[in-house]
Amino acid sequence: MSLVAGSYERFIWGFKLKTLKHSTQTLTLSPIFSFPSHLSPIKSVAVAGSVAVSGGSDDTIKIYDLSTSSEVGSLNDPTATVTSLVLFTDHSLSSFPRNLFSAYDDGNISFYDADPFVHLKTMKIHKKGVNDMAVHPSGKLALTVGRDSCLGMVNLVRGRRSFFCRLGKEASIVEFDCGGEKFFMGTDEKISVHEAEDAKLITELESKKRVLCIASGMNGLLYTGGEDRTVTAWDTVSGKVAYCIDDAHSARVKGIVVLSKIEGSSEDEPFLVASASSDGIIRVWDVRMANKSKPTPLAEANTKSRLTCLAGSSIGSMKKRFGGSSDSSKQKDTTTEE
Numbered sequence: 001m002s003l004v005a006g007s008y009e010r011f012i013w014g015f016k017l018k019t020l021k022h023s024t025q026t027l028t029l030s031p032i033f034s035f036p037s038h039l040s041p042i043k044s045v046a047v048a049g050s051v052a053v054s055g056g057s058d059d060t061i062k063i064y065d066l067s068t069s070s071e072v073g074s075l076n077d078p079t080a081t082v083t084s085l086v087l088f089t090d091h092s093l094s095s096f097p098r099n100l101f102s103a104y105d106d107g108n109i110s111f112y113d114a115d116p117f118v119h120l121k122t123m124k125i126h127k128k129g130v131n132d133m134a135v136h137p138s139g140k141l142a143l144t145v146g147r148d149s150c151l152g153m154v155n156l157v158r159g160r161r162s163f164f165c166r167l168g169k170e171a172s173i174v175e176f177d178c179g180g181e182k183f184f185m186g187t188d189e190k191i192s193v194h195e196a197e198d199a200k201l202i203t204e205l206e207s208k209k210r211v212l213c214i215a216s217g218m219n220g221l222l223y224t225g226g227e228d229r230t231v232t233a234w235d236t237v238s239g240k241v242a243y244c245i246d247d248a249h250s251a252r253v254k255g256i257v258v259l260s261k262i263e264g265s266s267e268d269e270p271f272l273v274a275s276a277s278s279d280g281i282i283r284v285w286d287v288r289m290a291n292k293s294k295p296t297p298l299a300e301a302n303t304k305s306r307l308t309c310l311a312g313s314s315i316g317s318m319k320k321r322f323g324g325s326s327d328s329s330k331q332k333d334t335t336t337e338e
Contacts, residue, residue, distance in 0.1 A: 001259055002066050002313055004052045005276050006042030008306040011035065012054050014069065015301055017284060027284060029301040033069040037062045047313040048087035048097040055082025061102060063117060077119045080106035084133040103130035103144060111159065121159050125152045131172045137180040145171040145185060177216045182236065184222060186211045191224060193236050203239035215256040223273055225253025231275050233287065243290040249277035255310025276310035
């Protein structure tokens with residue numbers, strides 16, 4: 001498993017989550033790389049398999065190969081500060097991402113073919129900057145929320161905006177659930193839960209302080225973090241708190257990742273959640289211990305920087321897919337046949 005974090009100081013940090021003797025009780029976050037990849041603060045990161053990308057306020061997207069712990073290229077097509085990045089993977093075909101989607105501070109979004117990384121299209125969605133973007137698990141549509149207090153829906157098959165509406169208040173976060181049946185929008189202290197089919201409001205989750213990051217989990221759970229320094233798991237069916245890790249960090253939580261189960265584990269469901277704070281600390285939690293008075297993180301790393309975002313992925317069986325390798329060409333043939 002890998003975790004990638006971006007920082008205000010332009011540095012990107014990569015860690016590998018390792019187990020000792022296949023014991024899920026003994027974990028360590030081992031650093032795999034750290035370097036100043038951007039000319040200005042990093043705003044967003046995304047990970048899929050052995051691929052990671054980062055976007056910053058220098059109007060650039062950087063690409064990394066986690067299997068070699070190296071930067072392999074950059075994309076200079078962004079039209080403004082990169083505010084959101086999504087790597088879409090069709091797991092039925094390959095572990096390598098099929099597309100990269102990026103959103104910008106000028107209201108545009110871009111589509112890329114991820115094998116290789118080729119720019120396909122840039123289109124205007126919002127009158128002001130895009131705050132966040134989410135791609136449906138099918139890869140056929142995306143949702144965006146912007147500083148113009150609007151929600152946009154994009155048909156990714158036809159490459160055009162298919163729906164647009166004004167919200168009562170500016171939303172800063174949007175995310176689909178794991179099955180794509182619901183989506184979530186974050187507005188200050190509130191998270192609204194909607195039906196994905198018709199955007200019908202199901203319920204609202206209200207935190208004590210502003211929510212800065214969310215991550216969808218299994219069994220209808222939604223994890224949130226923010227200015228309350230707490231990692232909270234919400235039951236999106238009842239709208240109530242399932243459990244929480246109070247004072248998970250000493251500063252606001254800037255990123256949450258729900259990690260898939262560790263290879264060799266006998267558990268059927270994921271139980272690991274990683275969180276990153278603006279004080280530079282990344283922690284991995286066993287959420288089964290959340291009901292204890294003072295749960296202890298299973299692993300921890302201190303980057304000593306102001307972290308702005310976090311992404312993660314399981315890369316245990318991933319193969320290198322960069323450059324002109326024979327493995328890359330084989331995958332291209334499979335995609336073309338589809």
